[in-house]
Amino acid sequence: MSSATQGSHSSPKVVIRKARVDPIDPLMGRKCALSGRIVTMDGSFRVIPDGTIYIDRGNIVAVNESQAPCPVGFEDVPVVKTGGTIYPGLIELHNHLAYNALCLWDVPKQYNNRDQWSGIPAYRKLISGPMQIIGKSPELVPALIRYVECKSLLGGVTTSQGIQLFSNAGIRRFYRGVVRNVEQTNEKDLPEADTRVADIEAKNANRFFERLQKATCFLLHLSEGVDKTANKHFQSLQISDGKWAINQQLAGIHCAGLEEKDFDILGKEKGAMIWSPMSNLLLYGETAKIKAAKAAGVRIGIGSDWSPSGSKNLLGELKVARLVSQAMGSVFSDRDILAMATRNAASILQWDAVLGTLEAGKRADLIVISKDSGDPYESILQAKETAIRMVMINGVARYGNPGLMQRLGAVGEMLRIGGLKRMIFLQQETADPSVGSLSLKTATNMLREALLRLPELARELEKPKAERRTVLSKLEKKLPAKQEWTLALDELEDVGVDIRPRLPLLGERELTGALRGLERAAVPLSEIVVPLKLDPLTVADDSTFLDRIENQINLPDYVKTGLKTMY
Numbered sequence: 374m375s376s377a378t379q380g381s382h383s384s385p386k387v388v389i390r391k392a393r394v395d396p397i398d399p400l401m402g403r404k405c406a407l408s409g410r411i412v413t414m415d416g417s418f419r420v421i422p423d424g425t426i427y428i429d430r431g432n433i434v435a436v437n438e439s440q441a442p443c444p445v446g447f448e449d450v451p452v453v454k455t456g457g458t459i460y461p462g463l464i465e466l467h468n469h470l471a472y473n474a475l476c477l478w479d480v481p482k483q484y485n486n487r488d489q490w491s492g493i494p495a496y497r498k499l500i501s502g503p504m505q506i507i508g509k510s511p512e513l514v515p516a517l518i519r520y521v522e523c524k525s526l527l528g529g530v531t532t533s534q535g536i537q538l539f540s541n542a543g544i545r546r547f548y549r550g551v552v553r554n555v556e557q558t559n560e561k562d563l564p565e566a567d568t569r570v571a572d573i574e575a576k577n578a579n580r581f582f583e584r585l586q587k588a589t590c591f592l593l594h595l596s597e598g599v600d601k602t603a604n605k606h607f608q609s610l611q612i613s614d615g616k617w618a619i620n621q622q623l624a625g626i627h628c629a630g631l632e633e634k635d636f637d638i639l640g641k642e643k644g645a646m647i648w649s650p651m652s653n654l655l656l657y658g659e660t661a662k663i664k665a666a667k668a669a670g671v672r673i674g675i676g677s678d679w680s681p682s683g684s685k686n687l688l689g690e691l692k693v694a695r696l697v698s699q700a701m702g703s704v705f706s707d708r709d710i711l712a713m714a715t716r717n718a719a720s721i722l723q724w725d726a727v728l729g730t731l732e733a734g735k736r737a738d739l740i741v742i743s744k745d746s747g748d749p750y751e752s753i754l755q756a757k758e759t760a761i762r763m764v765m766i767n768g769v770a771r772y773g774n775p776g777l778m779q780r781l782g783a784v785g786e787m788l789r790i791g792g793l794k795r796m797i798f799l800q801q802e803t804a805d806p807s808v809g810s811l812s813l814k815t816a817t818n819m820l821r822e823a824l825l826r827l828p829e830l831a832r833e834l835e836k837p838k839a840e841r842r843t844v845l846s847k848l849e850k851k852l853p854a855k856q857e858w859t860l861a862l863d864e865l866e867d868v869g870v871d872i873r874p875r876l877p878l879l880g881e882r883e884l885t886g887a888l889r890g891l892e893r894a895a896v897p898l899s900e901i902v903v904p905l906k907l908d909p910l911t912v913a914d915d916s917t918f919l920d921r922i923e924n925q926i927n928l929p930d931y932v933k934t935g936l937k938t939m940y
Contacts, residue, residue, distance in 0.1 A: 398551070398801055402768035404429045405781055406447060408439055409455040410745045413731045414715045418708065420749055425452055426459060428737040431768035435733050453780045455741045457762045458749055460711070461731050462531025462738035464718035465687045466555065466592060466647045467626050467676025470536050471860050472504060473521040474820055476908040477918065478681040483658045483927050486598025486630070490656060500681050502902045506830050508860035513823050514538070515808045519816035522550045523797060524910050526764055526772045527790065528686020531738040532728070534568065534592070538807060539861035549805040551771055553738070555722055562727045564589035578610050582618035589723045592647065595625030599657045603630030619644045624674065624721050629653045633665040640669030645721045648713065651693040652678035658927040660697060663704050674721050675713040680908050687714060688758060689912060695754045696935040707750035737768040755939055758911040759791040772797045786812055791913030807858050817907070824905040831899035912940055
């Protein structure tokens, strides 16, 4: 979770190529119709108590009351009763997905900014070290990718940040999965967000602003921490008196170190904030000043950050946001909080013409929650993972109740969530060759075994390549084909691009990412890492999660007790 180097050092030449591929689930899906209570999240926030959504080739054709006539061409299409409430799919604007196989970290003390915890021995032992081992093992990368993408789906997420891969040929690319990736869409209607900044562009605010003006959305880690050092990273965006490297394309992730006057500037320049309250509270005991952000008119999206110091999924992060809002005087309504993960998020990405609401002409990304009565906004924020009846992306049912999935033509892998039968459908015409047909069950078993044998894997990776065998060779036999790709994590390779971007402090040269790690990397990982458990896919199947939350020393009591009542 640390940065790649932002200084003036020389970096190996990297060839970056964007693959020209079809969009996920090419718009060839068959017609279908879904009925239930519909929460549109449109401009008038229309809620239809008994409605039907008509879908063709991945797009919503109509959203009507059920008694209204069906659109032309749907006369013979059976209406599938969802038995719940239909919402737009959840859009997550901040998540380091690759780390989500790791369990919640027992944060040892309260920190003031990210540099204080990202260099401690416990971080290397439990987080960065294990990821270096898995990330540099081509045999394990497909299993990791499959697992963490499914983890997002099971939390209702239809769009998130991406997983970047790196080959020994110097090529970087994003994994192409079933969950939408804000960083690579290959669709003109869904402009791609920038999330990484080259060293040369991070040297000063002017250069960064030039880059920002060319973007449609730039997700920038901003003031991650609560002290003056964290706040200085916001001040580094100042170009001159009254001029800032901020515009409507800038979305600052965290913003926990911003003061009221800073939010006034962010709002005036039409910038946005991506809020991750759980991660902020776990590490720093505080989160962003949401009253000030709201008063300044700052647009707000939301993200769960990562599982080591955040919520297990976005559905859980929405619960934390609700608890924080209530504790601070009910700053946001339940509808406001849901908007952060739907219409607001789409607007921040400039995707609002095609996503974020349930309206005719938009993409059929949606989730279904079992409850169909009572306040619909409270219902989804209170919902457990077991309440998710279906997740649909581009008109294709990807996860949900087996009966519901089968009625929509999706027949996939069976699993149990909280003791309930569920099905996940991962087949796609544009399947990424790095993962192929790898099942969730196989991926889970591979990761579970690898994490339990981390010291052994580390010793094997420390050998010359020709001598490596045993554990990795056994795991490799389970894959459909030999893999050549590893994870492009900032903690693995220094490639002159910051994977967790921010501007350096004014007048200072910061050692971040790979270079900063050299000093603490003197001791071999095989002497540091310990066997770890795989983080369960859901809170419903994690018997220790709430106890570990209870023992977090920086979390306020209202979060600890509140989450227990919500789960």
